[in-house]
Each structure stands twice: as structure tokens, then as C-alpha cells.
Amino acid sequence: MILFQPPLPPKYSALTEDEMALAIAERKRTLGSRLVILGHHYQQDEVIRFADFTGDSLKLSQIGAQQKDAEFIVFCGVHFMAESADILSDDRVKVILPDLSAGCSMADMAEIEDLETAWDFLVDECGANLIPITYVNSAASIKAFCGGHGGACCTSSNARKVLEWAFTQGDKVIFLPDQHLGRNTAYAMGIPLDRMVVYDPKTQRAAGFRPRGRSIALANDGQLTPDHVRNARVILWKGHCSVHGLFTEAQCNEIRRSDPGCKILVHPECKWEVVQKADLAGSTEFIIRTVNESPPGSRWAIGTEIHLVHRLASQHPDKAVRSLAGIQCLCTTMYRIDLRHLLWALDELVAGRVVNQIKVDPETKRLAVLALQRMLANVAPQPVAIK
Ligand code: 13P
Numbered sequence: 533m534i535l536f537q538p539p540l541p542p543k544y545s546a547l548t549e550d551e552m553a554l555a556i557a558e559r560k561r562t563l564g565s566r567l568v569i570l571g572h573h574y575q576q577d578e579v580i581r582f583a584d585f586t587g588d589s590l591k592l593s594q595i596g597a598q599q600k601d602a603e604f605i606v607f608c609g610v611h612f613m614a615e616s617a618d619i620l621s622d623d624r625v626k627v628i629l630p631d632l633s634a635g636c637s638m639a640d641m642a643e644i645e646d647l648e649t650a651w652d653f654l655v656d657e658c659g660a661n662l663i664p665i666t667y668v669n670s671a672a673s674i675k676a677f678c679g680g681h682g683g684a685c686c687t688s689s690n691a692r693k694v695l696e697w698a699f700t701q702g703d704k705v706i707f708l709p710d711q712h713l714g715r716n717t718a719y720a721m722g723i724p725l726d727r728m729v730v731y732d733p734k735t736q737r738a739a740g741f742r743p744r745g746r747s748i749a750l751a752n753d754g755q756l757t758p759d760h761v762r763n764a765r766v767i768l769w770k771g772h773c774s775v776h777g778l779f780t781e782a783q784c785n786e787i788r789r790s791d792p793g794c795k796i797l798v799h800p801e802c803k804w805e806v807v808q809k810a811d812l813a814g815s816t817e818f819i820i821r822t823v824n825e826s827p828p829g830s831r832w833a834i835g836t837e838i839h840l841v842h843r844l845a846s847q848h849p850d851k852a853v854r855s856l857a858g859i860q861c862l863c864t865t866m867y868r869i870d871l872r873h874l875l876w877a878l879d880e881l882v883a884g885r886v887v888n889q890i891k892v893d894p895e896t897k898r899l900a901v902l903a904l905q906r907m908l909a910n911v912a913p914q915p916v917a918i919k
Pocket residue numbers: 587588589590636669687688689773801815816817
């Protein structure tokens with residue numbers, strides 16, 4: 533969801549980085565235990581140093597759910613993460629996103645009306661015994677649909693455990709919005725590619741309302757028929773991350789050619805072909821742990837967001853850490869959270885005003901929390917590799 537962020541008062545443009553940093557530290561002291569700042573690993577260094585807790589999507593959801601005492605969670609991340617924090621935290625807690633335009637293009641690729649249309653076709657018409665699983669990178673309405681239809685959320689840290697659970701509940705899974713995380717995870721579980729099909733909501737929408745009884749849904753990279761659905765174990769929603777989509781097989785080949793000792797470590801939002809070429813694939817926490825635990829002198833080409841890669845490189849001067857891509861793979865929406873917006877949100881709190889509160893309506897919350905709780909019930913003790 534892309535929300536409009538009104539411009540900040542002009543005084544914020546006049547401040548230097550040092551002035552803003554000092555002021556943020558001061559506001560944090562003033563608000564004390566009333567405030568918790570959460571920061572996703574893709575945030576800029578100047579922002580993340582003010583986070584009380586850092587983590588990937590799963591860890592931050594867990595921490596959000598534990599916040600019983602704080603009055604405010606300021607979420608330095610993107611919109612769907614702030615929504616999850618609002619769903620999981622105590623009703624008293626107000627969740628604030630410092631810049632409302634910090635959305636996620638992948639989450640926007642799954643809209644509730646399209647999911648309802650897909651469900652009609654797959655369940656009512658094709659008769660699939662289907663469990664809906666949504667990556668946590670999705671709107672609260674999608675989470676609520678999954679919660680209300682016996683499904684769950686997952687993150688890249690526990691996608692496999694959640695899929696394994698889903699197959700104890702039904703015969704087939706529809707996985708959304710990230711086709712790549714779905715495909716990579718299902719393949720790692722031993723499900724062959726020819727038992728997965730892609731459902732394309734845009735093609736379906738372009739085909740308009742399809743009267744019941746017509747057997748062809750215009751979807752997939754061609755047409756998705758009830759026979760395709762019957763043969764499939766996993767129906768992958770046609771969505772992707774525009775950042776991780778920038779990593780390619782050619783970049784992997786180039787690393788292999790130019791630096792044979794270098795290990796390729798990628799996030800499972802990367803395309804299947806890239807994950808196959810990589811040495812290891814796993815969530816953001818898995819990537820961090822792998823580099824942290826690697827011996828001095830080891831060399832890593834990493835396929836994930838550039839701020840995390842730079843941070844790992846500067847934290848490990850004894851290791852060679854670089855991006856898998858020559859180009860800068862930056863999440864531009866994560867980047868919208870900057871010191872100015874963080875300071876403004878804290879200034880307003882100190883003045884007794886809550887700005888940019890992310891609030892999920894109670895009915896959506898009631899069902900979405902079921903999906904998130906099933907996600908939190910399927911967590912491995914350590915982030916596990918997908919490959
Ligand atoms: P994780 O935090 O689950 O690794 O996901 C990465 C991401 O793209 C968050 O938007």
C-alpha cells in the first residue's frame with residue numbers, strides 16, 4: 533500500500549545529520565520506556581543505530597508481539613511490518629511508521645479482490661483442498677484471508693516449517709505474494725518444478741469476470757486449467773521483490789569465473805536459477821549468522837539488500853564481503869525512513885501527538901492474528917538454510 537507522506541515542516545531540512553542524531557538521542561531519553569524503536573536490517577546505518585531491537589521480519593514480529601509495557605513502537609521498516617506489529621502487539625501500543633510512503637512493491641502485488649477471485653477458481657471450480665500461505669510481506673487483508681481460511685503467514689526464516697505444516701492441513705498450497713520464496717522453499721522440500729504452477733492475478737483480472745463453468749482461467753504464463761491445478765501441489769502467486777529480482781545467474785557465473793574461492797550466499801526472494809547457482813540461501817538472519825560464523829579470510833558474494841551487505845562488510849574487515857551484483861540493489865522504500873522522519877515522529881510524540889499511526893481495523897486484526905500466530909508457532913530455534 534502506498535500512502536501519502538505530507539512534507540515535513542521546513543525546519544527539518546535545515547538540520548545537519550549531527551544535530552538530528554543528537555536530537556533523536558535526546559527524544560529517546562525523554563520518552564524512556566514508553567518508546568521502543570524497531571529496525572529492519574535493510575535500514576540505513578544512521579537510522580538503525582537508534583533501534584532498540586534489530587532483526588529480520590520474523591525476529592521483529594516476535595519482538596513486536598512481546599511489547600507489553602511500551603506505549604509506542606516506532607517501526608523503522610516498511611508498512612506491512614508496522615501492520616504486523618500493530619496486529620501482534622497489545623491494543624494499548626501505538627505503532628508508528630516514520631514515513632508513510634515506506635511501502636513494499638511485493639506486498640502491493642497481492643490484492644484481496646484478486647485473492648478472492650483466485651480462491652473461487654481454485655477451490656470452488658477446481659475443487660482444490662487448498663491452504664493459503666502468505667509471506668508476511670503482504671497487506672493485513674491478505675493475512676486476514678489466510679487466517680480465516682485455515683492458512684498462515686510465514687517469513688523467509690520459517691517458510692519451510694510453515695509449508696510443512698500446511699501440507700498436514702490440506703493437499704495443496706497457494707503461496708503468495710512471492711513466487712520465488714514459494715518455489716525455492718517447495719523445491720528444497722523435494723517438490724518438483726512441474727508440480728508447481730504460477731497464478732497470474734493481472735492476466736486473470738484482464739480476462740474480466742469469468743462465468744462459472746468455463747473451464748479455462750486465463751492465468752499463468754499461458755493458461756491455467758483445472759487439470760493444471762489438479763496436478764499441482766503448490767500454486768505460486770505471480771509476485772516478486774524488485775530488489776532481489778536484480779540478482780542474476782550471469783552474476784553468479786562471473787563470481788565463479790573471477791573468484792573461485794568466493795562463496796555465493798543469497799536471499800530466497802532471489803529467482804530459482806540464482807538460488808540453484810548459489811552455495812547457500814536463507815533469510816536475512818541466516819545470511820548474518822553465516823557471515824558472522826565464517827572464518828577470517830573467507831570471501832562472500834551476497835545477494836541481498838545493499839545496506840545489509842555494506843554493514844556486514846564493515847563489521848568483518850577480516851573477511852571479503854561484497855554484493856553479488858555490480859549494481860546497487862537498494863530497497864528504495866526502506867530507504868525512505870531517514871533521520872529527518874524519525875526525528876519528526878519522535879518530536880511529535882514528545883509534544884503529545886501521535887503521527888503516522890498504523891492501525892489495522894479490528895475485524896481484519898481478528899483474522900490476521902490467527903495467521904500470524906500460526907507463523908509464530910512454526911519457528912525453528914535457528915534460522916535455517918533454504919539451500
Ligand atoms: P526477511 O526480513 O524475512 O529476511 O525478508 C527480507 C525482506 O525483503 C523484507 O522485506
